[in-house]
Amino acid sequence: MAFNYEKYIRPGKLPHIWCPGCGHGIVMKGLIRAIDKCALNKNRTAVISGIGCASRLPGYVDFNTVHTAHGRAAAFATGMKMADPGLTVLCVGGDGDGVAIGGNHFIHACRRNIDITYILMNNHIYGMTGGQFSPCTPTDGFASTTPYGNPDPVFDIAKLAIGAGATFVARTTAYHATQIDKLIIEGIQHKGFSVIEILDCCPTSYGRRNKYRSVVEMMKQHKELAVPVTAAAKMAPEDLAGKIITGVLHKEDKPEYCEQYSRLIEKVQEQAAAKG
Amino acid sequence: MTRKTALIQGNEACAHAAVYAGCTFFAGYPITPSSEIAEVLAKELPKVGGKFIQMEDEIAAMAAIIGASLCGHKVMDASSGPGMSLKQELIGYACIAEIPCVIVNVMRGGPSTGMPTGPSQSDVMQARWGTHGDHAAIAIAPASCQEIFAETVRAFNLAETYRMPVQILMDEIVAHMREKIVFPEPGELAIVTRQAPFVSPAEYKPFDTSFGDIPPLAAMGGNYRYHVTGLNKAPDGFPTTKAELVDAEERRQLRKVEAHAAAIEKNEEYLTEDAEVIVLSFGITSRSARFAVDSLRQEGVRAGLFRPITLWPFPEKRVAEVARKTRAIVVPEMNLGQLVYEVERVVKGSCRLAALGRVDGEPITPYQIIDKVKEVL
Numbered sequence: 001m002a003f004n005y006e007k008y009i010r011p012g013k014l015p016h017i018w019c020p021g022c023g024h025g026i027v028m029k030g031l032i033r034a035i036d037k038c039a040l041n042k043n044r045t046a047v048i049s050g051i052g053c054a055s056r057l058p059g060y061v062d063f064n065t066v067h068t069a070h071g072r073a074a075a076f077a078t079g080m081k082m083a084d085p086g087l088t089v090l091c092v093g094g095d096g097d098g099v100a101i102g103g104n105h106f107i108h109a110c111r112r113n114i115d116i117t118y119i120l121m122n123n124h125i126y127g128m129t130g131g132q133f134s135p136c137t138p139t140d141g142f143a144s145t146t147p148y149g150n151p152d153p154v155f156d157i158a159k160l161a162i163g164a165g166a167t168f169v170a171r172t173t174a175y176h177a178t179q180i181d182k183l184i185i186e187g188i189q190h191k192g193f194s195v196i197e198i199l200d201c202c203p204t205s206y207g208r209r210n211k212y213r214s215v216v217e218m219m220k221q222h223k224e225l226a227v228p229v230t231a232a233a234k235m236a237p238e239d240l241a242g243k244i245i246t247g248v249l250h251k252e253d254k255p256e257y258c259e260q261y262s263r264l265i266e267k268v269q270e271q272a273a274a275k276g
Numbered sequence: 277m278t279r280k281t282a283l284i285q286g287n288e289a290c291a292h293a294a295v296y297a298g299c300t301f302f303a304g305y306p307i308t309p310s311s312e313i314a315e316v317l318a319k320e321l322p323k324v325g326g327k328f329i330q331m332e333d334e335i336a337a338m339a340a341i342i343g344a345s346l347c348g349h350k351v352m353d354a355s356s357g358p359g360m361s362l363k364q365e366l367i368g369y370a371c372i373a374e375i376p377c378v379i380v381n382v383m384r385g386g387p388s389t390g391m392p393t394g395p396s397q398s399d400v401m402q403a404r405w406g407t408h409g410d411h412a413a414i415a416i417a418p419a420s421c422q423e424i425f426a427e428t429v430r431a432f433n434l435a436e437t438y439r440m441p442v443q444i445l446m447d448e449i450v451a452h453m454r455e456k457i458v459f460p461e462p463g464e465l466a467i468v469t470r471q472a473p474f475v476s477p478a479e480y481k482p483f484d485t486s487f488g489d490i491p492p493l494a495a496m497g498g499n500y501r502y503h504v505t506g507l508n509k510a511p512d513g514f515p516t517t518k519a520e521l522v523d524a525e526e527r528r529q530l531r532k533v534e535a536h537a538a539a540i541e542k543n544e545e546y547l548t549e550d551a552e553v554i555v556l557s558f559g560i561t562s563r564s565a566r567f568a569v570d571s572l573r574q575e576g577v578r579a580g581l582f583r584p585i586t587l588w589p590f591p592e593k594r595v596a597e598v599a600r601k602t603r604a605i606v607v608p609e610m611n612l613g614q615l616v617y618e619v620e621r622v623v624k625g626s627c628r629l630a631a632l633g634r635v636d637g638e639p640i641t642p643y644q645i646i647d648k649v650k651e652v653l
Contacts, residue, residue, distance in 0.1 A: 010503075013514070042501060043497070043498065043499055043500075043501055044497060046496060046497070048343075051506075058503065059503055059505070059514060059515070062501060063501060064496040064497060064501050064502070065502075065503045065504070066343070066346065066496075066503075066504045066505075067503070067504065067505035067506065067507070067515075068339065068342075068369065068506065069339075069365055069366060069369050069506055072335065072336070072339045072366065075331065075332075075335065075336035075339030075340055075343075076339045076340070076342060076343040077343065078329070078331070078336070078339075078340050078343065079301070079303060079329075079339060079340030079341060079342065079343025079344040079347075080343035080344065080346060080347050080496065080497075082301070082327050082329055082340070082344065083301055083327065083343065083344035083347035083348070083349050084347045084348075084496075084497045086497075087347070087496075087497045104332050104333055104336070105332060105336050105339070107332075108331070108332035108336070261327060261329075264322055265322045265325060265327075268322040268323055269322070269323065269325070272323055
């Protein structure tokens with residue numbers, strides 16, 4: 001039987017704002033399937049975003065949803081998770097939102113290892129504002145603000161997250177739809193800060209400026225460049241140049257922030273009780 | 277019964293008052309001269325099961341308190357000059373999304389880093405207009421440690437009542453000076469908590485105005501699921517660009533304060549009844565002003581003090597009334613002219629008006645005020 005998305009979509013809120021060919025819809029469906037699989041209670045689930053095309057996702061899904069300010073999703077989510085540690089908190093957003101204007105909040109959420117799952121849709125561009133380059137636009141790539149090609153180096157989001165202390169870091173692409181579910185499920189189930197980077201396609205703002213004839217071509221490229229992490233482990237670094245390593249890139253167990261703070265409260269209250 | 281007393285700083289009084297008011301979540305970022313508020317709450321909140329978090333920057337601290345407030349907590353953040361500049365983005369978010377929160381601004385001079393350890397009253401207009409766009413504002417400026425306690429509690433009550441951010445404006449002197457305070461007993465000061473929804477989750481809209489201009493706010497994570505955005509929104513919380521809805525929402529948000537100005541405003545008047553000259557002053561400057569008024573009275577000058585405790589909404593009706601019965605108003609403030617423009621606006625030329633500004637990091641003395649009064653008369 002086909003999966004019934006209607007249970008999780010807010011009535012009357014579709015159609016979405018995304019362009020034909022945009023991968024955000026694929027990610028939204030993956031997210032819904034993952035939440036369903038995890039059997040999360042809708043009242044006890046929050047989906048938080050910043051600003052941008054991907055950040056419009058929370059408006060469509062029937063959970064506690066907060067469309068915050070540009071780049072601030074992780075900081076709002078940190079407040080919510082700490083205020084109510086039993087709440088399942090998910091962040092969604094794009095590359096510019098997450099690691100440019102929101103970069104500071106992103107790395108510190110990683111460092112705290114607070115139990116939030118951050119789904120970052122990396123389409124290499126600021127789509128909503130009309131195609132300006134982001135920290136994830138390939139060097140020499142074209143955007144409305146790189147008319148002569150992009151002089152900037154590119155952020156590796158997964159490395160950034162691992163370096164900053166995130167305890168679950170995974171990557172896939174919008175082409176690998178079933179892997180999206182799997183990684184989000186694992187991210188939600190992991191206790192700590194989880195980052196799932198999903199390479200996504202923006203045919204409107206990125207594709208047409210960078211000689212992709214269609215979104216199919218963009219997705220094909222994701223398919224062809226993807227190397228599962230297990231296969232990548234056996235390959236020489238020079239053979240991996242330009243490839244997209246997919247799967248769970250990093251996983252470790254470390255104390256989770258809210259649990260640490262709960263222990264702090266317990267300790268303080270025990271000391272106070274002992275003093276009488 | 278002996279009452280609990282202490283010799284404490286204004287910042288400490290503010291922090292203890294937050295706990296008294298039911299604050300269970302504080303997020304902050306270190307900045308002089310406000311840091312003692314964070315330090316005291318880092319120690320006190322865990323004792324009552326509350327949470328303290330030091331965030332990565334000033335913006336994140338605002339974001340965290342808004343998030344925690346949405347989850348039903350009473351929340352506070354504290355900062356100063358440059359930090360307040362950064363927070364304006366999300367103070368605007370708290371305005372449009374109507375999230376109760378209290379923000380303390382221990383003012384320093386500026387612009388930019390300015391004079392971190394010098395007293396100032398230069399954020400009067402920032403407290404009103406710091407974030408972009410039309411919005412309502414409530415700002416309270418206490419003048420003593422005891423008053424800081426009471427007004428901090430009132431700030432929480434106003435934030436919860438009107439579902440909006442409330443700012444407490446302190447200067448560095450009231451924040452750092454130590455005075456004796458008498459702690460109110462539990463229950464002695466009124467404590468207000470936001471209105472919970474009157475309707476079932478299926479009927480709930482986060483900006484439903486069918487019960488008045490202040491829509492009830494459900495805690496996220498309970499039985500009420502809803503959407504919040506910083507975009508202009510319809511009563512159901514979802515974004516809209518429909519002209520009539522945007523217009524109605526914007527006007528309602530201003531009306532929340534305008535229609536309740538009498539309940540929000542608070543002034544102290546000292547010898548204003550027969551005054552030929554009134555010193556209009558707030559914060560630490562009002563204490564110099566009171567000394568000046570007493571000295572002037574001894575010299576036979578019928579001086580009075582008008583002290584707005586709530587700066588925003590500005591007590592325009594009362595100031596207009598007293599202006600009609602006096603010859604002159606003198607406005608000393610530790611800036612180069614901010615509140616004086618508001619006085620000028622409401623006085624409408626009905627009496628003489630003089631500004632006395634000081635921005636060298638030293639407080640305004642009674643003698644400066646006395647000289648100014650004599651000059652005006």
